[in-house]
Amino acid sequence: MGWMQDETGLDKCDANYVALTPLSHLRRAALVFANHPAMIYGDHRVTYAQYYERCTRLASALAAKGVAPGEVVATLIPNVPAQVEAHFGVPACGAVLNTINTRLDVDTVSYIFDHGGAKLVLVDSQFLDLAEAACAQMHGPAPMLIEVPDANAGHPASGRHATYEAMLAEGDPGFEWIMPQDEWESLALNYTSGTTGRPKGVVYHHRGAYLMTMGTVVSWRMVLHPIYLTIVPLFHCNGWNHSWMMPLIGGTVVCCRDITAPAIFGAIADEGVTHLGGAPIVLNMLVNAPAEERRSFDHVVEVFTAGAPPAPATLSKIESLGFNVTQVYGLTETYGHVTECLWRGEDWDGLDKPERAAVKARQGVAFPMMENITVMDAEMQQIPKDGSAQGEIMIRGNSVMKGYYKNPSATQEAFAGGFFHSGDIALQHGDGYMQIADRAKDIIISGGENISSVEVEGVLMGHEDVLLAAVVAKPDEKWGEVPCAFVELKPGAKPDPEGLITFARRTLAGFKTPKKVVFEELPKTSTGKIQKFELRKKAQLLD
The missing domain is CATH 3.40.50.12780 (ANL, N-terminal domain)
Incomplete structure (x- = not known):
């Protein structure tokens, strides 16, 4: 297995083995890129030295509020600085970060609070009603809520809870980060969309996130000091781990709320x-x-x-x-x-x-x-x-x-x-x-032939009037099921189902061509994915 004949004294020790964690990236950046811009959000502009201090204060404040290593801290926040800072400040006190989709309903958020066991929740003022209602429905003990106002975006503090900036002010800038001793320790908890039942809690470890940051730099052909715009919601796969990656190369995060x-x-x-x-x-x-x-x-x-x-x-x-x-x-x-x-x-x-x-x-x-x-x-x-x-x-x-x-x-x-x-x-x-x-689950089986909904959608999207298209199975007495297209048109375009079907038939085999076209705004998730499960329900009721 690659062991040499005599490896006496060749053991792991503090000098030659450190658990891999993305937390290391920001600790290094605070020194190497101390005065370089780390984050921008309107008038909020901080250097890496300032960014590190804010994350350290967050870790200290969470620990002072009783958050112990291994416990869960959740967030209900859009892509604003507090959400980025939570990616380092929460694990820096040894806790596990649970970023929650801000578009979920009260019942699902309540379930996630209960199932994940959140000890504390950082919640943007826009979503405070959601968080409070979810807490009221919980079966277990409700988490402490810390409000994150964003007055410039029209969401000032409610006055009902302690605020994020006040909590940071109480934090110790000299707090010693609690680094993982084992890279298999849990870093984050993310819940799947749950379209076919209760969402499942996906657990990330420090090693996986660290290696993701390294691999992304290579694949994206990145050099020092990129400027990254946060379009991917940070509650979705932790924004593809890009917040953890940016300090590695001294990048600047530009937050985008809307x-x-x-x-x-x-x-x-x-x-x-x-x-x-x-x-x-x-x-x-x-x-x-x-x-x-x-x-x-x-x-x-x-x-x-x-x-x-x-x-x-x-x-x-x-x-x-x-x-x-x-x-x-x-x-x-x-x-x-x-x-x-x-x-x-x-x-x-x-x-x-x-x-x-x-x-x-x-x-x-x-x-x-x-x-x-x-x-x-x-x-x-x-x-x-x-x-x-x-x-x-x-x-x-x-x-x-x-x-x-x-x-x-x-x-x-x-x-x-x-x-x-x-x-x-x-x-x-x-x-x-x-x-x-x-x-x-999206394959359409018509008369024993498999039809790829993706292939049909790609053809429909080539039409100059089509903004978005989604294709699902529609029940059919003769063929079992046939393709049904739901189409969102560009502004000013007029519905023409027969014209669109004729357009598709120029490229697709007859059995792949949509047999029904419905024009409407398509239902979407917070990450922009079309909710086909909703369209499948509608297709079941069509003539």
């Missing part, structure tokens, strides 16, 4: 944003923003996009606006992105726009910190890499969750056979690049 085209274009033009992440819906918003909402800029912005596979038409259009998009893929259970469509210049530079966009829509290959990500059949054997055969994406590596909190049976099922089962159906090309065909 995700709008003017806010994004403004941050790029005014703050020089170089990197951002976002779901395809964000790219679509930028592509379709009217001229008065855009700002010009003279540099290329690097974009990671993930979620539902982006339509090639969207990818093709956004490059001309000054964005270079890299498709990535991952899940809550994998700390966010773990595969990337790594650009193969020698093979792809000569492709025309449509071909480039089609290639960029692939989910690609594993990030460097992962061990093995591939596509397997039902017997967990490698599928043929022929661009046609389909199987399930299977994932193995250090940036895979510890498991589901208080749910050993679900954990065992997810890890059966030594891989994490993603539930995503994909094919693999000859070069090993993976391409999602669909979620297993």
